[in-house]
Amino acid sequence: MTNPSPVLRVIDLQVSYYTEAGRALALDRVSLELYPGEKLGMVGESGCGKSTMALAMMRMIKPPGRIEGGKVFVGDTELTALSEAQMRRARLSLISYIPQGAMNSLNPVLRIEAQMRDAIREHQPEMSKAEIQERIYQALESVELRRNVARMYPHELSGGMKQRVCIAIGILLSPKVIIADEPTSALDVVTQRQVMETLDRVQKQLGAAVILIGHDMGLMAQFVDKVAVMYAGKFTEISSVRDMFTNPLHPYARALIESLPTLENKGVFKGIPGLAPSLIRRPPGCAFHPRCAHAMEICKTVTPALERLPGERLVACHLYDREGNLTNAALRMAG
């Protein structure tokens, strides 16, 4: 068996927003690799940089934000080196983005098929009318919508159906990477499950990699293979979904998992004390140290690097050495 090469490589991506209050470092040299068919969940509190990362990968950061460094590859194509016109063609055909509340981004005065046709024409002007129509029907059918939905206007569809139309638009040109930003946050549980099942099936058909952004850990447990926890513009831990839910290593990841309501721990509320830090005045060292129950002296000054630990886990925490064991300092603190 040959090792497949990663379909997505993000290397040292950095994004800042320049505000009146100062420079906010929203994404601090973040790296990520994703293989075909992989589903990654990206979680973190609001303002931790998860949507910024998605927008940066799409090169859709708008002023006062700026991509200040780093590279993004999809397959062999370096997105960060493309011209603006080339990038426009890469969107949707190499990498597609289903934004938060996508269903409200449909144009209310155009039929669904007109909106889908626009997307195809922009990328493949040589395609014939009949081919375009066929592609639209295929995309709708792959998200379990009937063909007659093509002739409808957005207001004729329910929230779940609109969200599925957005997924259909996202996969029109068979992208290699699909980024879905909280695709179900406004939907009720049954519709949510239906939309996620759709996304799952479509992803398998295309063999694409999916990044699911959100803060619903339940959804992550049900859907993804790997979970990346982000805090103040950096990854704190990237582990398989099983490791993350059964044995999270980073104290922030652990606090997140423990704050979750499950069937077993009824009536136990364990919130995470403190507030997410301001990105303009990031705490020195590890950004989580003011809220961390295990903070040591070193955490206040030295930023921990994201280290590869055994079991293909990536963790940025001074508590662990490279073998994934607690360091002597951590053990001393635990007493």
Place this chain on the structure above:
Amino acid sequence: MTPLLEFRNVTKIYTKGLLSRAATTALDNVSLKIEDDQPTILTVAGESGSGKTTLAMLLLGFITPTRGQILYKGKDITKLRGEEKITFRREVQAVFQDPFAVFNPFYTVDHLLTVPIDKFKLARSKSEARDKMEEALRAVGLRPEDVLGRFPHQLSGGQRQRINVARALLLKPRLLVADEPVSMVDASLRATILESLRNLNREYGISIIYITHDLTTAYHVANSIIVLYRGSVMEAGSIDRVIREPQHPYTRLLIDSIPWPDINRKWGQTEIAAREQEHGSIETGCKFTSRCPFAMERCRQAPPPLYQVAPQQVAACYLYEQQPIVERERLSEMLPA
């Protein structure tokens, strides 16, 4: 003893314009009691369009029922006047979904707390008002010095939502209606807000009607639950029974679709039957028929009554017709406090 709040066969029908025949039954013959002496947390659950927000609006007196009556301490809330009306307004408080929309961005957050103090004449002096504000903020786990004097945009969603809870608490209410209070707040902050709601119930004896589509959080705070589907009660009872042993096919579908944050508890055992395309058509039978895997001919003919499926659980479904029928008016007897 007179209950604190009583819904007597309340129905709310929305009509479109004067001439249109199309009408939507948002709430269909719901009876409910909240007792005065047993502060409880009752969840009203359902998906969008189930009538849960209509129920909250009726309860707060923002809209009036088409049929039936809503009584507060034995008096019809549409007929309250003068002093009684002010008491009702003070004793029944609400916390809404969007912690961003309820603040006026031009005022500091103090404004949200001082207005009710002035309106209801809760304090005789400035310093007494200040003490009251600080006490309410501390009760929801906020440090007054962190939030007072700040503008809404300087606070996080979780802080703002807790200020809303503090505002409600300030008025020493008897009943709090919380309409999706945590759905727009980060998962990591939800626990804190739910905890302050529960403390309100335990320490201040305030009954809470918790309106949500999120059964996970409902399970954690509530004592009992009513599951609505397009305006009708599908299932009700003790929260433990309903979440762990759901009987109605709709509740089973809902609970099976909860994404539990537990990799050993996979969702999706129940197949999702296609969602109906049209809402609002006049139906005679059970409203869930078109999506129900067990639908029978009689389900289309008349809506099923509530059958008692366990000591503290009822389900409106013909699958349980062997069980004793519970009159709709007696629904509250099935809900533990």
